[in-house]
Amino acid sequence: AQSVAQPEDQVNVAEGNPLTVKCTYSVSGNPYLFWYVQYPNRGLQFLLKYITGDNLVKGSYGFEAEFNKSQTSFHLKKPSALVSDSALYFCAVRPGASKIIFGSGTRLSIRP
Template identity: 90%
Template sequence: AQSVAQPEDQVNVAEGNPLTVKCTYSVSGNPYLFWYVQYPNRGLQFLLKYITGDNLVKGSYGFEAEFNKSQTSFHLKKPSALVSDSALYFCAVIDYGQNFVFGPGTRLSVLP
């Protein structure tokens, strides 16, 4: 069965520093991978997705993610973190049933 792991419950980074939020996945076949962000008491906002093509995917708000097939990873990155990036981040994969399987989430705190 498809699954997603986000090994870090919490990531703290200083404003202006690069950030990485980790995601690993387990799927059969070619993965469709997504990152979403959730602000307090809000729904999920789409950041970016990987379906095929370049392993480095660029998305909204300066975020990017690197797909690594050999390590089955899809880490979210940003070169310079902002305090406003503080939120809950979810990695997701589409399973054979065409439905999203979400990871448990990683809380990102960007400290001023």
């Protein structure tokens, strides 16, 4: 079955430190991968996506994600966290022509 997993419900990072939010997937064929962010009581905002090409994808707000085919992962990263990065983050995968599948979300908390 096609699926996407975010193994951490919550990630806590000190401001200024690097952050990583993990995502792994299981699909047949070549996946299209996405990251979204959701602030409280708001809709999801698109951050970045991987289609093909360079495994390191850069997105909005200084975020980037690395596609690793052998580990079937697409972890979200940022070199230096800001308090304003605190939000709920969703990984999503679109297996080929199928509908997009969202992960369960990871709550990122950045402490000052």
